[in-house]
Amino acid sequence: MRVSRFTVLIVILLIKSLIFNNVYSQAGPEIRKSNFKTVKDGFKVAWDHVKEGDAYFSEMGKSYLDAYGEYKKALMYNSNNAALNYKTGVAAFYSGKRDEAAPYFLKAWELDNHIAEDVLLLAGRALAFQGKFDEAVEKLEAFKNTTDPKNKVAADLADRYISECRAAKELTKDTLRIEIMNAGVNINSGYDDYSIVFSPSGSRIYFGSRRPIHQKTENRYSDIKPDENIFMSDYREGGWSTSTPAVNTLNTEYCEVPLYLNKSEDRLFIYAGYLGNGDILVSSLKKGKWKKPEKEQIGITSNLPETSISFSPSGEEAAFIRDSDKKGFGGKDIYIVKKTDNRKWSKPVNAGITVNSRYDEESVMYSGGGDTLWFSSAGHNTMGGFDIFYSVRSTDGSWGPAVNAGFPVNTPWNELFYTPVPGKDSLFYFVSDRSGGIGGLDIYSARILPPPVVIEPKPEPAPPPPPPAPVIVRDTVIIIKEIIQAPQPADPSVYLTGRISDSETGESVMARIEIIDFETDALVTTTASSDIDGNYRVRLPEKKTYIVNIRATGFLSDMKKISVGSDYKKDFIQLDVPLIKVKVGKKVVLNNIFFELGKAVLTKESFEELNKLAGIMNDNPTMKIEISGHTDNTGSAVINARLSTERARAVMDYLVNKGIDKSRMTYMGYGSDQPVADNATPEGRARNRRVEFKILEM
Template sequence: MKKSIFFLLTIISLIQTQNLFSQKISKKAQKLYQEGREAAGSRNFNKAINNMEKALGIAPNYAEAHRDLAFFYFSLRDVANARKHYQAAADLKPSDKAFAPAYIRLAEFNITEGKYNEALKYAKEFLSSNPSARYVNDINLANKIIETSDYAIEAMKKPMKFEPVPLPASVNKLRQQYFPSLTADKETMIFTGRTGDNEDIYQVNFENGNWQDPTIIEELSSKFNEGTCSISADGKTMIFTACVGNSDRKVYGACDLFISYKTGDTWSTPENMGSNINTKAWESQPALSADGREIYFISDRGGGIGQNDIWMSKKDKEGNWMPSVNLGKPINTPLNEVSPFIHANGKTLFFSSRGHEGFWGYDLYRVEKEEKGSWGKPENLGYPINDYHDQVSLVITADGKKGYYSHEVRDERQQLISTLFAFDIPEEIRIKESSDIVKGKVYDVKTGEVLDAKIELTDIESNEVISIVNSDAENGSYVIVLTAGAEYALHVNKNGYLYKSLSFDYKAEKESQEISLDIPLEPVVVGSKVTLNNIFFEFGSYSLLSKSKTELDKLVNFMQDNKDIKIEIGGHTDDVGSDTANQELSQQRAGAVVNYLTEAGVSKERLTAIGYGETQPVVANDSDENRASNRRIEFKIL
């Protein structure tokens, strides 16, 4: 009703304030024009349009008739006819202040087609007409068009290499497939597919160098729609959107997010993620972190900055999702943000927005997480990845080299077609910290039985747990992501077994790779032993380095969880130096570890320190790398 009243008042204002007649226009055309305006004032728009068309049939150069007819068509959302008549009006009376509405509409039409120079010209024409305060929305629009056009014209002078290729027809077999999500090993893609009015979640595998045919994930499917989804790096956790529920799948808001877990080849019954994630509003477009312990998503709930904002939640130490928080400025804007994607490195967020500097419509951006969890300034991905079309639903591989996205077009019947594409990421926008993956299986070293174990990745400089995953209970498989720029301790834990300690130094740049690593675990029995690969000393000294704290605290926890066992801490050296000096140093280093444990509350009676010097090498002392392996601390069950 308010819109109708505003429209009527606008028509009356036009009738009262604008020059109605031109000396060069015939009286018959002028009469039809007048009757058309009066009909519009009475809200008889069909008659108004008919009279204006008749007037133009008599007087094709009747600028006022073109202008007012364009306004009628534009108000009725007939953009094609509105544009035709606004253009005719502007061509007939350029720089005429009475035609200011034509200029702003033409600026808007041109920028939505990427015609930035034309849009710039008409937006400036509009502002130069000195429009009154009642045009405040159009004034703001003109300024936005000028800002966007200036940015786009400059950005297009520096195009990047961008050569997207559609995925094979075997993948793009539906009319619409969109919002892809990818496992870290690049072997499984999940996407939303539409057949008719029905949406389902599809899986497609990469095998023998080719993408296979997609299949519906039956455990997640229902007779209702299953929408945008995200999968964890290891392919074991899935979050997706559902907007209509049933007795087994309750939906409490406009759309809710659901979670499912995969064991072996089977997905669990989806569960609503609960009130810390979902509200009575609309929640959709989830993006899982690599380890599945953080989620970014879109919601139009209250308390945000715009209508659609990016929100996030993370799991607490007990594995429960914490209350969601708005990412705030500078990421969210008063306009819409959509389709977030958190890279496997956990530090680079990609998203689409209408509110940041760009090319018009939805553009793709990235933003880096800084120290203490704050976010930097979003950066436009540039031309031609972005242009005047809408760009959404981008995912980037863990190594940062390839991107996947869905591209939408309309066919000759104006029906939407959505196709999945892949492209090589241009060097100019490669992520700063790419990621490798470590994958394999965890098993019992004695029996070969596969194990479901907890796997923790810790930054040993900050002692911060970066990622936690579990190996699969049915096949023992695991995938974990290592991101450049840090030194990591990887600990594999299973009740009844000695924990495994592995070390990865990723502080220096290196070529991305996939590491295959099966992890055997030793049962907690007398004689079992394991190397503590993340204990470090000052060179030639027994002074512990601070980055040893992660490993030492892990050992403390092990002793607290296994209160009945006694252990030997064994110190070992390489063959550099005298036998006596090496024996003494190895004893002192073993003693330093025992001292740390006792100071942390472990009883001295449960601990023995023995230095073995260079007498028990694990490899020949014939290279720097091998000597480093021989310099070690072990613990053994007594």
């Protein structure tokens, strides 16, 4: 039997959500033709989308994403059908688009309170993925109040989700100073990528991936994804190389995932899903070649799945994950084995209730000092799904209470596989299926930022001491005149605050934000926007001019210039930035591009915008674009066509001079053929006179 590690891990969560056989049937509520049809025009095409969506929907986990696409097209014809909205929400939620599902569930419930017994449950779950925790709790409480009191499973599930929302609300009050970045396309793929193992030097990364190794790779699992295999990448010249499959002795036609590499780099522990229900094997490096994996020698193999292992720095202790038996605390638990006096290994001992919950634990890892155990759990005070936790060993050798690693490392999505980078105390990697990724589970890096630099204002020179207060003696009465103390100077700090969002949907975007000194081009500080609400806040150390550089995975980077004058009175500057999502065919107008009158000569006022475009090209090295010039409809059409072509060429030449490969760009002049506004008004003609670029390839 082949058991994918991640399939077991995530399917458990999915199944726990499907609590009523009569509700969560393969068909779902029927979208009736008579209820769906409104007008004749467009009905046939829309109904075809419904039928296609239903066909995909009936396959459940295999094709929810395809169903979601078809249903959205059908909604363009009739957005007021309760069954269609409900099934669109289900398809979105279970295809990894959980943060997009809430509006469909809410609309379905608004149209028909009885469309499905679980509509409020799913609405509450989906709202949590949008960071709307109070509203989510409201819907989950309403679900409990409208559900059969005898259905304890439903009530328990709703209570669990309510607890997660309350934990999330509390944890998001205190945002950690951590910069989180997607590891990029050289590591991540459109499939699930996870289970990180670093070489002791940190220069090589091994990880598991569900991507196909060959074009003929079979999809063997119920989720119609290929087997998981071991991939690797080397860190070169400041970045990870394109990942490649490990050697055939490690990867078979079945499923393998890396778990742990010893300090001497000659023993690689792997998860093999083709043995038993999933066992841990060891491959040895002999004469520079990895040998066929063999059974581990520490005595942890059982008839239950073992999916993770880590050794203490001394090598005298190991922690591993096993599907718990009757002696466990529920789900998959952490177990500990130790070397005995005769150098054999002890029998596995459950790590205890402080770390093991009634739900699943996964991806266990010792800290560099061996006194802290890192792991993921679907229990404790998780924000939702799996969160990353840690437990500190007590002086008596027992493990202390599980502590949530905090936001924004943890979110309502799944976070697993905490893995520190060797030799870099402030850098670790982890895995998440949060929105904005490349596909499925992605690998992320997280850098702990230093405390913000607080630049105290230089104190004014101390004034000379005041003269003694006059004392007047009259008989025996002493009168002392009051000395008034000057107030303390106010805090002169100015904070840059705002929200980063998707320009199309308005949804929150997690982005890296760099503050750069405009005069010196020096990096002043960095921060990150929250992937829950998109908000950020960063202190500006001085009142001067800065460049704000915003980058996010899957979006075009943006750059803003802000000036804070010495006479600026407020204590904050608001800067909201909508980012443009990267996708083939997307057109972007280049603002503030100016030419000499009637010529194709760029003025210096254009350079800032063009430098931003050069930065975008550098951030997306595989992106190819078409640069197009456009005019209004005044004057000769022939002259307009020629001028727009020459101006597009001038922009391309500028980018070439900035180091952008010419083969990545084409240029075209369209004259007045593609207006974006009415040429009858001065404002419309101004909008039509423009230069834009279109993404051709990514």
